Amino acid sequence: MRAALFAIAGLGLAPAIALAADPSCRDQAGAEQTARYVAQCLAVSPATRPPCNEANPCALIVDEIKRGCALLTSGAPDFCKTYPRR
Template identity: 50%
Template sequence: MRPMILAAGLMLLAACQAPVAAPEPEARLPTPPSPPAQVQISETPCRQAIGEAASATLVRRCIAVSPATRPPCNAANPCDLIQSEIDRSCAQYPANGKPAECAG
């Protein structure tokens, strides 16, 4: 009888052991997005770079399409900056609803 009690006691003791914890999954931080490419912008004012008439046309197009409250649509700014504002603004319009100034 004693061996049976001893065996039962060992079985109960084995059942009372702390459960083996499953290994935790390795935590990984998400990979941050790469920064946007830097666009080289000229420092030369647009008026000086392409002339008064051409810069005035670019400025009018910029003002017509930009939703910004203070857009960089000024002939004293570089032409690249003005054109990038036109491109950015026109990209926000649906394909069939772009203003004529986006075409040009």
């Protein structure tokens, strides 16, 4: 198993393994805040398979919200004002 992890890390997949070990957003922020993040993420993400899932770390979801809000030049939801542009 350890050899397999080193082999995966050599392929550049180590960050994916690190993300899998991070606590879920629901564990980090609770059900109510997580539901808010997920709804906002789904509202602005242009991705076909966005990371807007409560099982992901909050930082990943919030980064996708920031990215989606930054891409909207007009008609951005009001909540985008709470996420500073990158």
